[in-house]
Amino acid sequence: MSSAAQSPPATVSGASYAAAAVTMAHYKAADSKREQFRRYLEKSGVLDTLTKVLVALYEEPEKPNSALDFLKHHLGAATPENPEIELLRLELAEMKEKYEAILEENKKLKTKLAQYEPPQEEKRAE
Secondary structure (H helix, E strand, O other): OHHHHHHHHHHHHHHHHHHHHHHHHHHHHHHHHHHHHHHHHHHOOHHHHHHHHHHHHHHOOOOOOOHHHHHHHHHOOOOOOOHHHHHHHHHHHHHHHHHHHHHHHHHHHHHHHHHHOOOHHHHHHO
């Protein structure tokens, strides 16, 4: 009679074991996906960048009103990229090149002019 009394708990524990095994398999699959995703974030530099920005926020002497705005600003996502901004950047680069060319031309012209002008001492004597 004692063996019959032990059978139902064995069946129940067997069912519990099967349910636990299915649950464990589910968690292992989820953990595996999480681990793959974590490695992906680590490999792409996301974890490092987020860590640096969060450390900067932590070390900020006066905490900003909006931590999210702080993160967006330091991650470079404060404003969406506007096509007009890109055009302005290109124009700025062109203007810088022109400016440098004009400075160089100015320098050459000053050197050329100095050849034709008398030195400053001769001007005063006249």
